[in-house]
Amino acid sequence: MTLKNITASALVAGAAFLAFNANAAIVANTDVTPNAIFGSGNANGGFAVDTQNNVELGLRAKVRFPKENTFPNNGTTTYTFDPGNGPGNPTATRPLWNFEWSVNSNVDGRDDGAALSDYRYLLSIDTDPGVGTSYITFDPINVPYADNSIGTNSTPQGGGEEAANPLEYAALISENNVAQNSWWLGTFLDPTFDPNATGIYNFMLEAFSNDGTRLAKTEMNVEISAVPLPAALPLYGAGLAALGFMAWRRKNKAKAA
8 A cells, every 4th residue: 555645743752641651562473453464365373462441453464475364473573574675675775674553543433432534643763773863753543544454443454544545534533433544654755765674664653632642652673683593504505615625626627547
């Protein structure tokens, strides 16, 4: 999926955080509610999820090229990928991975639960894979128009609805409680994004009530790391070369005799 008409804007949260448990543990490598409702063929699972105050927030990264439901996190909130753009990728500056997010503003489905538009959200994306961090932050839901997949707790896999215009989008987020999307980092950095850069990108997703109270927060890292050769492999290669050389010497000695 692509990003449509989203303007980056910082959300200033108030000083009151009474409903938020800062010590709550993010659950790694788990499902979101109700399913992966965006696109087609996207499986649930592999999300880093925080659920508090009847709000569920999920983040994950997955292999996009080739397209597969692989979330290389080793059971943690850090997802590791090779550098490069991957097989079948039509764009040289696009990495082989996507990052995906999920928001559910009424995870237990109670009658008085909030619709998406009843809260405010903050997605923070680290654009610097180096030691430092440089975030762009914006609300991915409360915008004039976006191609987010929208649904409820009963929406089936791949069954999210996308608005055709701003009027439809406003109605969807005011009547539903689930929003999801899948993006690639270059959307926010193109044409300067380098898929071969190694390092770590940090992602955070937060939900706030209108009075500034933070309700939930999840976080993940995406590590781009070139896979080193196993330590024994160079020695193994050197051993083969030595054996080859010895065989060559024996053969040439036999010819000389």
